[in-house]
Structure formats: structure tokens, C-alpha cells
Amino acid sequence: MASSCWGLPELMCEFPSLPNSTLRHMRMGIDDGFRGIVRAYSDQIDAATRPLQWFLNTLEHAFVDTPWFIIFALILVVVWFASRNPKIVLGSSMGLAFIGIFGLWEDTMTTLAMVTVATLIAIILGLPIGILMARSDRMQKILTPVLDVMQTMPSFVYLIPVVVIFGIGKVPGVIAVVIYAIPPMIRLTNLGIRLVDKEVIEAADAFGANPRQKLWGVQLPLSLPTIMAGVNQTIMMALAMVVVASMVGVGGLGKNVLQAINNQFFTIGFLNGFALVAIAIIFDRASQAFGKRLQKHSEAGHD
Amino acid sequence: MTDATTNTDTGNRSGIEIRNLYKIFGARPKDYVEKVQAGMGKEELNDKHKHVLGLQDINLTLPPGKISVIMGLSGSGKSTLIRHINGLIMPTAGEILYNGRDVVKMNEEELREFRRHETAMVFQKFALLPHRTVLENTCYGLDIQGVDRSKSEPIAKKWIERVGLAGYEDNYPNQLSGGMQQRVGLARALANDADILLMDEAFSALDPLIRMDMQKVLLDLQAELKKTIVFITHDLDEALRLGDKIAILRDGALNQVGTGQEIVLRPANEYIAEFVREVNRGRVIRAETIALPLPEGELPKMKVKASSVLEKIARRMADAEVRTATVVDAANKPIGMVDMTTILTAMVTPASVEEGDDEVEEDSAA
Numbered sequence: 001m002a003s004s005c006w007g008l009p010e011l012m013c014e015f016p017s018l019p020n021s022t023l024r025h026m027r028m029g030i031d032d033g034f035r036g037i038v039r040a041y042s043d044q045i046d047a048a049t050r051p052l053q054w055f056l057n058t059l060e061h062a063f064v065d066t067p068w069f070i071i072f073a074l075i076l077v078v079v080w081f082a083s084r085n086p087k088i089v090l091g092s093s094m095g096l097a098f099i100g101i102f103g104l105w106e107d108t109m110t111t112l113a114m115v116t117v118a119t120l121i122a123i124i125l126g127l128p129i130g131i132l133m134a135r136s137d138r139m140q141k142i143l144t145p146v147l148d149v150m151q152t153m154p155s156f157v158y159l160i161p162v163v164v165i166f167g168i169g170k171v172p173g174v175i176a177v178v179i180y181a182i183p184p185m186i187r188l189t190n191l192g193i194r195l196v197d198k199e200v201i202e203a204a205d206a207f208g209a210n211p212r213q214k215l216w217g218v219q220l221p222l223s224l225p226t227i228m229a230g231v232n233q234t235i236m237m238a239l240a241m242v243v244v245a246s247m248v249g250v251g252g253l254g255k256n257v258l259q260a261i262n263n264q265f266f267t268i269g270f271l272n273g274f275a276l277v278a279i280a281i282i283f284d285r286a287s288q289a290f291g292k293r294l295q296k297h298s299e300a301g302h303d
Numbered sequence: 304m305t306d307a308t309t310n311t312d313t314g315n316r317s318g319i320e321i322r323n324l325y326k327i328f329g330a331r332p333k334d335y336v337e338k339v340q341a342g343m344g345k346e347e348l349n350d351k352h353k354h355v356l357g358l359q360d361i362n363l364t365l366p367p368g369k370i371s372v373i374m375g376l377s378g379s380g381k382s383t384l385i386r387h388i389n390g391l392i393m394p395t396a397g398e399i400l401y402n403g404r405d406v407v408k409m410n411e412e413e414l415r416e417f418r419r420h421e422t423a424m425v426f427q428k429f430a431l432l433p434h435r436t437v438l439e440n441t442c443y444g445l446d447i448q449g450v451d452r453s454k455s456e457p458i459a460k461k462w463i464e465r466v467g468l469a470g471y472e473d474n475y476p477n478q479l480s481g482g483m484q485q486r487v488g489l490a491r492a493l494a495n496d497a498d499i500l501l502m503d504e505a506f507s508a509l510d511p512l513i514r515m516d517m518q519k520v521l522l523d524l525q526a527e528l529k530k531t532i533v534f535i536t537h538d539l540d541e542a543l544r545l546g547d548k549i550a551i552l553r554d555g556a557l558n559q560v561g562t563g564q565e566i567v568l569r570p571a572n573e574y575i576a577e578f579v580r581e582v583n584r585g586r587v588i589r590a591e592t593i594a595l596p597l598p599e600g601e602l603p604k605m606k607v608k609a610s611s612v613l614e615k616i617a618r619r620m621a622d623a624e625v626r627t628a629t630v631v632d633a634a635n636k637p638i639g640m641v642d643m644t645t646i647l648t649a650m651v652t653p654a655s656v657e658e659g660d661d662e663v664e665e666d667s668a669a
Contacts, residue, residue, distance in 0.1 A: 203432075217432075
């Protein structure tokens with residue numbers, strides 16, 4: 001061994017690490033302690049996640065059990081009201097038709113329910129956190145590294161504690177997806193509010209606006225385009241994470257992809273993958289067009 | 304009441320009294336106030352202590368119902384000074400008294416109420432709310448006060464019409480030109496019905512012609528409204544056009560305070576003289592200022608008002624081909640006379656100001 005080290009003494013050859021036994025004890029101690037805590041509070045954890053479980057199931061049933069043409073029409077109506085763009089509606093209907101024709105409708109509905117819940121939670125949590133972050137530099141200093149960890153930590157890694165705490169199933173899946181998808185929501189809310197024109201804020205101050213009036217009357221409306229970009233990113237990341245979350249028992253398209261990987265089912269893998277891409281594009285175009293419509297006032301040049 | 308003004312034509316209204324105002328920027332401004340008050344200069348403070356002296360020992364009375372112009376170049380502290388009046392910036396030391404209350408001592412809630420009801424502000428870059436229409440922008444101050452839209456909209460509409468924007472109520476600011484946007488800014492401030500109107504380089508971002516236009520709008524409005532206006536500008540011509548009282552600020556200190564005529568005729572120092580040099584004196588100096596004593600015997604036939612500016616008088620006299628005129632006061636009573644030579648002498652920039660430097664050079668060369 002030492003030969004590969006230009007004959008240097010061992011201390012300089014191999015990075016001095018803690019002895020293996022210490023590392024093993026540490027590992028076991030933390031894991032066991034963590035499991036113990038989880039076991040001790042399992043009832044409370046169950047109770048806390050029950051509303052989420054109920055919400056998920058209800059929405060999934062609603063999506064899956066409703067006749068396909070109603071959902072089909074509903075999605076197109078939502079897309080129309082968000083974008084007011086016939087091209088996007090047409091593209092969406094083609095995407096949905098593709099999904100249905102290849103027999104992926106039901107799995108897609110399961111995934112859609114999952115992504116909807118995860119995105120809603122990400123927005124509900126992310127928006128106030130982003131606002132807090134924009135209001136205090138200290139908060140920003142604390143939260144930025146946390147968000148960095150959330151975004152760079154391989155998603156498989158935090159599936160582990162999520163599974164330890166919540167077990168296998170939809171709820172841990174949604175929680176993992178939210179953790180993965182919430183950072184852009186927080187970051188872009190923060191950025192959007194911080195980028196609001198200082199002069200306009202000063203004008204609000206000069207007219208005696210209190211912090212609440214400033215937030216709702218000036219900061220949020222003016223940062224809405226950026227916040228909408230955050231929502232868009234959150235949806236995209238949630239869709240990407242749904243595949244990974246299938247490893248902890250989330251059904252839908254992700255599960256099919258996972259099976260395809262395990263069995264080398266080339267066609268199934270791609271069809272399910274494309275189905276995900278199709279909903280991703282529908283969501284993306286609709287939410288972006290909606291975001292653009294929100295800033296209509298700033299686009300109109302004077303004539 | 305600390306400042307129940309003696310000015311009778313504006314009744315018992317209070318002006319704004321700025322007393323011993325200091326503003327130091329930096330990490331620990333309070334620590335240096337005393338040293339600055341004891342005479343430490345701007346350079347020493349900056350070089351040795353890394354603090355910037357923004358304003359030093361400002362004492363200024365802004366009379367009620369008048370337009371007071373604070374003039375200075377960029378970096379002179381004029382924008383900092385106007386922001387002290389509504390507490391957007393708090394001083395390091397000093398008082399700002401209005402109606403017997405010190406703005407500096409107000410707590411947040413009092414300050415908000417003060418801003419909502421006593422002041423309104425117009426900004427250099429308009430600072431309109433881009434997501435609100437012209438009408439909604441004009442309502443903004445009243446929205447903040449909690450006034451119901453059913454009450455505020457008629458008020459807003461009235462002011463939009465008054466500034467000449469009728470028909471644009473439903474446009475967004477981005478659809479308007481700069482001049483029109485600033486009219487919205489003015490309407491928004493006026494809709495607040497506040498006594499104090501703060502105008503921070505309000506017309507500086509506008510084209511010269513539109514600027515003149517807006518100056519006229521402001522003067523017309525003021526003739527009717529008699530608000531206490533504080534107007535910031537870097538343009539002496541604008542200051543002379545608008546200001547009942549002009550304060551010249553340089554490096555955070557007041558250099559001269561007076562009427563336009565006083566400043567043009569008797570600049571307090573070289574710096575101000577330099578400014579004044581470029582001014583069209585014929586539009587500033589009035590007949591009463593240069594009137595000669597009434598002559599013995601017959602008075603000149605042409606009569607000119609004491610408050611007329613020389614340019615106007617000169618034109619009238621040239622048209623009528625006369626060389627002398629009688630100056631009469633508001634009651635048409637003769638108070639003096641003017642002749643062409645006096646007018647011309649007063650209108651051209653005096654040699655001591657215009658060519659002072661050149662002459663010195665010639666003398667020393669000779």
C-alpha cells in the first residue's frame with residue numbers, strides 16, 4: 001500500500017481518519033437514537049400527517065375516478081384561463097391525447113394529484129418563508145445555506161430520514177417532493193421582493209404606508225412575475241422528483257419508470273418519461289403565460 | 304405653537320422650521336456630532352474617521368403657503384435635506400418643527416400619520432405604481448389613509464382633470480410619456496390634500512419644454528392652493544422661476560438664503576456668483592429694484608408696474624420708442640422712474656461677475 005505513496009510514512013500517505021470502530025459506534029448511535037425518537041413519537045407523527053394523507057387520497061380519487069373526458073376538459077379550461085392562448089390549449093390537448101392513447105391516463109392522474117398537492121404545499125410554505133427572508137437580512141443569511149443543502153443534497157439521501165420518520169407510502173413521497181421543490185419558490189419570492197424598485201417603496205413610505213400595506217399593495221404585486229417564475233420552477237422540480245419518490249412507494253408514472261429501469265423495459269420507460277414531459281410542458285407553458293399576463297401593465301408601450 | 308407665523312396673508316398656518324440640523328452617514332454617526340459641531344470639517348471627518356458629513360448646521364425657515372426652493376448640485380445634500388422633512392431620513396442631530404411638533408421625535412405610528420395627512424411627495428423618477436392605473440395611482444394616498452374608493456375616486460378624478468390628464472384615468476403609467484407620468488405624480492400628491500408638498504427634483508427628468516410646462520402648472524395650482532411647497536432642484540433658472548424663497552446648498556451647508564432677486568443681485572460668495580452668471584437677469588430683476596428717485600417736474604408718460612421684470616419693460620419701452628418710464632405700485636401711485644440705460648446696465652451681467660477673472664489676468668499681465 002505504502003508503495004503507491006512514494007514511500008512516505010503512513011500518516012502522510014493516507015488522510016488520518018477516525019478509527020473504524022469509532023465511526024461505526026457513531027453511526028449506530030445516531031441511527032438508533034433517531035429511530036428511537038421516531039418510534040417514541042410515531043403516534044403523533046401519524047396524527048400530524050393524517051390530514052395530508054386524507055388530502056392526497058381524496059385528490060387522487062377525484063382525479064382517477066372522474067371520467068377521463070371531464071378531467072380532459074377541465075385541464076383545457078384551466079390552461080385556457082391561465083394562458084388565454086389557443087395554441088397552448090391545442091398543444092395541451094395533443095399532449096393529453098398522447099397520454100391517453102398509450103394507456104397512461106390513470107397513472108398520469110395519480111402523478112398529477114401528487115404534483116398538485118406537493119406544489120400547493122410548496123407555495124403555501126414557500127411564500128411566507130420567502131417574504132420573511134426578504135424582510136430580514138439575517139433570515140436570508142441563515143436560510144441561504146439551508147436552501148443550498150436542500151438543492152444540492154442528492155434527493156435519494158433525504159429519502160432515508162423521510163422513510164425512517166414517515167415510513168413507506170404517499171405521504172413520505174409528498175414530503176420528499178416538497179423538500180426538493182420548495183427552494184426555488186422561497187428563493188424567487190425573496191429575490192422578487194428585494195428587486196422591487198426602491199423608489200416605489202420610498203413613495204409608499206412617503207405616503208405613510210405601514211408594513212402590511214407595503215407588502216400587499218406594492219411588494220407582492222410588483223414581485224408577482226418573479227414569484228410566478230418560482231411557482232413554475234417548483235412545478236417542474238416536483239415533476240422531476242415524482243420519479244425518485246416512487247422509490248418510497250409513490251404510484252403513478254414514476255413507479256412505471258422505476259420498474260422499467262429494473263427490468264430494462266426500454267419502451268415503457270420512454271413512454272412514461274414522455275408522459276411526464278408532456279404534463280411538464282403543459283404546466284410550464286400555462287404557468288408562464290399566466291405570469292406574463294400578470295405583467296401586462298408593464299409591457300404596453302406608450303403610443 | 305412655536306412657529307405661529309407672522310405672515311398675515313396665509314393666516315395662522317405654520318411653516319416648517321429646520322433647526323441646527325446635522326446628518327452624518329457612517330457606522331457610528333452619533334459619536335462624531337459633537338466634534339462636527341465643534342468645527343471638524345468634512346474632509347477630516349471623511350479621511351480620519353470614515354464618516355460622511357451629509358448636512359451641517361442647517362437652519363432654515365420654510366414659510367407657509369409659499370414655494371421654497373432648495374438648490375444645489377448633486378452631492379450637495381439637497382435630496383437628503385428634503386427627506387428629513389417627512390422623516391424618510393432621520394437626522395443625527397437637530398429639530399424639524401411643524402405646527403409645534405418635532406418630526407424627529409415622532410414614533411413610527413405618529414410619523415405614519417404625519418406622512419398620511421400633513422405631507423405629500425413628488426419624486427424625480429415619478430415612482431408611480433406600475434400595476435395601478437392612473438386613477439388608482441392618484442387614489443393611492445387616500446387608499447393608505449383608509450378612505451373608501453367611493454369617496455376617493457371623485458377626488459382623484461378631480462385632480463387628474465386639474466393636471467390635464469382627463470381621459471387617461473384607465474391607462475397604466477407605462478403607457479404615458481414622462482411629462483404625463485409626472486402629472487400623475489403631482490395629482491397623486493395633491494389628492495392627499497396635505498399642507499406640505501415635497502417635490503424632489505420633480506421636473507429634472509423632463510424635457511426642457513415639458514419642464515417649463517409643468518412649472519407653469521405648478522405655479523397656477525399654487526396660486527390657488529397656497530400650499531407649503533418645498534422644491535428641490537439643481538437648476539437655478541427653475542429655482543428663480545418657482546421660488547418665493549431660495550436656499551442654496553453646497554457640500555451639506557447653506558450658502559445663501561433669500562429671494563431670487565437677492566441672490567442674483569448680491570450673491571453671497573464666488574460659488575453662487577458663478578451660478579448667477581448664466582442667469583437671464585432681465586427675467587428676474589423687477590422694476591422696483593432698480594427704480595431711480597422720481598424726477599422733479601413732469602413724470603414720463605409710460606407707466607410700468609413695480610413688480611414687472613426688466614425684460615418686459617424693455618420690450619414695451621422699445622416698442623413705444625421712449626427712453627424713460629414711471630414705476631407705479633399696485634395702487635397705481637408713482638414710486639420712481641426707470642430709464643433705458645439703467646435697465647440695460649441691470650440686465651447685462653455686471654463686469655465684476657462676468658469677466659472678473661479675465662480682468663485680473665490682464666492686469667497682472669500688464
